[in-house]
Amino acid sequence: MIIFKKKLGGLFMKEFFLLIFKMFNILLSTNNNYINCNSQQPWRLMGKYLDLFILPIICIFGLLLNILCIYVFLKRKKINKKLIERKYSPSILILQQQQQQQLINNNNNNISSNINIYRNESFNLQQLLLLFKQKSNEGSHPLVPALIVLCLCDSLQLIFSIFVLYLPALHDYLEMDPLGIIAQLAYLATGGLAGGLLSANCASIWTICFISFQRYKAILNPLINISSSKTTKNFHLFLIPLCALIFNIPVWFEFKWAINIIKLNNGQKRIIIWHEPSTLAKNEQYNFLMYKVLYPLCVYLIPLILISFLNIRMLSSIRFASRSLISVGQIKRIEREKRSVKLLIAIVLLFFLCHTGGLIIRFVDLKYYGNEPCFIFAKDLVNFLFNINSFANPMLYFFFTKQFKDLRTTYKLNTGTNNILGRRIMGPHPHPHPPPPHPPAPPPYGFPSGPRFSRILKLINYF
Structure with missing residues (x-):
């Protein structure tokens, strides 16, 4: 029975792969009646809707999301400071201290214990103010500067995509004047900003690799963030865009520029700046080395392998460390590192889904398929997926970073503080709760307690 099942499963898998192969032959053949790669009807219409309607919406909303992420990451210290001020502001502490003093004054049975409680609460207030000063001077997660650089790169990619991809598509699909302003802007954008888009x-992509490498070192050696200087990290973050720009400098030399003066039918003259492929772009050795060796290796294969390997190692080390936890601080650190690794894994999966098509399409022979309508639509789809990656990265930051949670907490604490102050200004509640008959017992000497000190412990655990 088991042998029969194995044979049946093998036959089923064989028939399944034969069916897939037949479907590929049907889709790729140019003489079939289902989908013809040479026909204009399905591909050009889909490319028109993709380039003229969906692409600009994705670019504009992605740009707004990246700008919002940059703003939140730059204002992270103010957000943390405001969070602490709202949660542990001196006004709320004074109000609570006044309430405690009223309770002390209403109970005259045990004067000595009341004095000890009052001193204990004053000591708690001093400790909380010192903790507030200490936490307000602390920085945030070391991922934040790299995420700012990543948002800047994604923003530039979305801006360049509007000029490099949208303007030529607008001129092509709407069949505008070949000597008009849109045509001139499309020439300038494709020749002048194509290298910037690739850079x-x-x-x-390389910033994502840098983030994964930094997180990997921080998890293996937790003291590396303390020993390493901020200037070194900032230098590395500045070096990554510079290397990307140097790597894509040959793209600008693929265009040969010319200025022509064209006489119109009405006797007027119009100056147009246009470009054509240079001798470098027509060189087969350059195209093979640049677009079939260096670009797939440096921009796709090596980053994908590196990011996947580092994240798998980080997950295994975090899982091993979570089994032998001792203190609350270690648990908080492990949770923070888990959140960072989840962010990186989501970025890796999104990178794999959005950039695989760009790798495959580079191995297509442009001499035979470069002008086919289906291939033009495939290039538009690949460029659209690149922008989807830049659009979706900020949405991942909303889910996995702490700064956006602090915004929500700050808003809630802001409304809660205003309600408390409003009740104090308007007077006591018409049905106040009666005070407790006896004050709470004094804490043991040398260890303060009470509601404020419990909030101190919560504050320490929060950060």
């Missing part, structure tokens, strides 16, 4: 894409 921004490379810089964002």
Whole structure:
């Protein structure tokens, strides 16, 4: 029975792969009646909707999300400071201290214990103010500067995509004047900003690799963030876009520029700046080395292997460390590192889904398929997926970073503080709760307690 099942499963898998192979032959054949790669009807219409309607919406909303992420990451210290001020502001502490003093004054049975409680609460207030000063001077997660650079690269990619991809598509699909303003802007954008678009894409990918490498070192050696200086990290973050720009410098030399003066039918003259492929772009050795060796290796294969390997190692080390935890601080650190690794894994999966098509399409022979409508639509789809990656990265930051949670907590604490102050200004509640008959017992000497000190412990655990 088991042998029969194995044979049946093998036959089923064989028939399944034969069916897939037949479907590929049907889709790729140019003489079939289902989908013809030479026909204009399905591909050009889909490319029109993709380039003229969906692409600009993705670019604009992605740009707004990246700008919002940059703003939140730059204002992270103010957000943390405001969070602490709202949660442990001196006004709320004074109000609570006044309430405690009223309770002390209403109970005259045990004067000595009340004095000890009052001193204990004053000591708690001093400790909390010192903790507030200490936490307000602390920095945030070391991922934040690299995420700012990543958002900048994604923003530049989305801006360049509007000029490099949208303007030529607008001129093509709407059949505008070949000597008009849109045609001139399309020529300038494709020749002048194509290298910038590729540089921004490379810089964002290499920044993700840098983030994974930094997190890997921080998890293996937790003291490395203390020993390493901020200037070194900032230098590395500045070096990544510079290397991406140098790597894509040959793209600008693939165009040969010319200025022509064209006489119109009405006797007027119009100056147009246009470009054509240079001798470097027509060189087969350059195209093979640049677009079939260096670009797939440096921009796709090596980053994908590196990021996947580092994240798998980080997950295994975090899982091993979570089994032998001792203190609350270690648990908080492990949770923070888990959140960072989840962010990186989501970025890796998104990178794999959005950049695989760009790797495959580079191995297509442009001499035979470069002008086919299906291949033009495939290039538009690949460029669209690149922008989807830049659009979706900020959404991952919303889910996995702490700064956006602090925004929500700050808003809630802001409304809660205003309600408390409003109740104090308007007077006591018409049905106040009666005070407790006896004050709480004094804490043991040398260890303060009470509601404020419990909030101190929560504050320490929070950070």
